Amino acid sequence: MSEEILINVTPTETRVAVVENGMLQEVSLERNNHLGYLGNIYKGTVSRVLPGMQAAFIDIGLDRTAFLHASDINRVECEQMPDKPPPEPPIASLVREGDAVVVQVIKEPMGTKGARLTTNLSIPSRFLVLLPESETLAVSVRIEDEVERERLRSLLSSMRGQNGEHGYIVRTNAENTNDFALSADMSYLGKIWHCIAEQTRNSQPGECIYEDLSLPLRALRDHMHEDVEKVRIDSHEEFERLKNFTTKFLPEWTQRIEYYSAERPIFDLYGIEDEIDNALHRRTPLKSGGHLVIDQTEAMTTIDVNTGAYVGHRTLEETIYKTNLEAAQSIARHLRLRNLG
Numbered sequence: 001m002s003e004e005i006l007i008n009v010t011p012t013e014t015r016v017a018v019v020e021n022g023m024l025q026e027v028s029l030e031r032n033n034h035l036g037y038l039g040n041i042y043k044g045t046v047s048r049v050l051p052g053m054q055a056a057f058i059d060i061g062l063d064r065t066a067f068l069h070a071s072d073i074n075r076v077e078c079e080q081m082p083d084k085p086p087p088e089p090p091i092a093s094l095v096r097e098g099d100a101v102v103v104q105v106i107k108e109p110m111g112t113k114g115a116r117l118t119t120n121l122s123i124p125s126r127f128l129v130l131l132p133e134s135e136t137l138a139v140s141v142r143i144e145d146e147v148e149r150e151r152l153r154s155l156l157s158s159m160r161g162q163n164g165e166h167g168y169i170v171r172t173n174a175e176n177t178n179d180f181a182l183s184a185d186m187s188y189l190g191k192i193w194h195c196i197a198e199q200t201r202n203s204q205p206g207e208c209i210y211e212d213l214s215l216p217l218r219a220l221r222d223h224m225h226e227d228v229e230k231v232r233i234d235s236h237e238e239f240e241r242l243k244n245f246t247t248k249f250l251p252e253w254t255q256r257i258e259y260y261s262a263e264r265p266i267f268d269l270y271g272i273e274d275e276i277d278n279a280l281h282r283r284t285p286l287k288s289g290g291h292l293v294i295d296q297t298e299a300m301t302t303i304d305v306n307t308g309a310y311v312g313h314r315t316l317e318e319t320i321y322k323t324n325l326e327a328a329q330s331i332a333r334h335l336r337l338r339n340l341g
Contacts (some may be wrong), residue, residue: 006260007216007242008267009235016219017272023053024275026336030215037062037105037115039124041196041210044117046099054091057114058103061206064114068103072118079095100205111298123192123210126221126249127174127182128156130189133321134167142172155179159186173225188249217245223255231258233308279337286330290323294334301340303331312335 006017006281007108011032018026030036042060049056057065070091095101108117123130137156139149152170159182160168174182192210199209212218216238231253233239241257246254260266267273285290289310295302305327312319334340 003223003225004045004230005219005220005223005228006266006269006272007231007232007233007235007238008265009216009238014215014238015267016215017102017267018219019224019270019272022270024270024337025333026339027272027276027279028215028219028339033083037103038108039212040208041102041121042208043200043205044101044103045205046095046097046101049092049095051090054088056091056095058101058117059206060103060105060114060115060117061208062109062305064109064112066103066105066115066117067113068095068101068117068119068282072116072120102200102209113298122169123189123196124171124212125185125189125192127171127177127185128189129169129171130193131167131169132193133165136167136169138168139170140172140174143170143175145175148175152168152177152182155182158183158238159183166190171290173222216242220246220250220253224250228253228256231257232266233257234266236261251314275337281336284330284334286323286326288326290326292327292330292334294338296338296340303334 004019005125006019008015013029014033015030016028017024044058044060044066045146047057047059047065054070056068058068062068070088073091101119102115102121103119104121105115106118109115120134121132123132137153137294139152139156143149143152152174156168156170159179168186170182185311196210203209213221214330216233220242224231231242233242236259240256242257243254246257254338265273267276282294284294286292286308290308291306293304293306295304307319307323310319310323312322
């Protein structure tokens with residue numbers, strides 16, 4: 001499987017497309033006047049506690065107060081108690097109105113709803129995710145080789161003893177990575193956490209104390225692996241920034257970063273603009289003649305599968321089976337493409 005990452009930069013927005021075997025699989029967008037809040041860490045103030053909802057509203061300096069549920073306050077060490085997590089304590093015993101809390105955004109504001117928060121902070125890097133003040137040591141479930149999982153878990157355990165008392169998750173990108181790279185990543189995360197802790201002490205309630213990387217840099221950090229053949233970007237200024245970033249953190253990928261200077265718009269490659277346009281419609285056609293109807297609300301996303309113009313050849317059961325089989329592949333792709341997970 002071959003992959004490419006295409007980055008389109010305009011004065012108003014930046015877009016990143018992940019293409020697998022010539023087909024768009026994932027697209028991300030960041031507007032220059034609104035960089036998003038997901039992953040940001042804030043020093044907030046508890047403005048209201050709602051015992052009947054096991055939740056609290058937190059003022060983090062945004063237009064609407066954000067939502068913090070009791071289940072997002074105490075970290076559950078799932079590896080220690082996988083079958084029976086402890087019951088949630090009453091929200092009133094965890095926070096009180098006026099308390100200062102350090103929280104992280106785990107869901108963007110949508111419609112009339114404010115952002116959703118957690119006090120279980122996580123800071124990602126290239127190979128690891130730092131879990132401050134946690135005992136968790138885990139390996140991504142996408143790394144399936146048990147021998148490799150055990151090797152990484154053993155490395156992580158030995159390194160953790162030398163680098164404080166935080167927890168870590170090994171990301172999928174770390175598969176077959178050596179101990180030097182993991183150690184460098186752990187050191188980098190330690191420096192980031194030191195800055196966050198210092199900023200927390202010196203910040204006022206409502207201030208942002210940590211922001212994630214810009215979209216193009218996040219794309220390199222999260223999506224680069226051995227199957228990615230090229231990263232093409234149509235902004236020379238951003239190209240230089242990516243080159244500097246890879247030289248410092250991902251030197252093995254530096255030669256795969258290319259500046260795209262052709263007259264043809266970069267998102268016209270592989271018909272990405274058309275794919276994005278189709279992803280905005282609630283009705284999505286299937287090759288057989290059937291279609292999906294995708295409706296997203298604040299509470300849920302519903303996907304209806306219709307046979308449409310496809311009438312099959314033999315029996316009703318066969319027609320439905322083939323439509324569902326095709327729909328299953330299309331739904332999996334659209335969950336990723338529309339970021340509905």
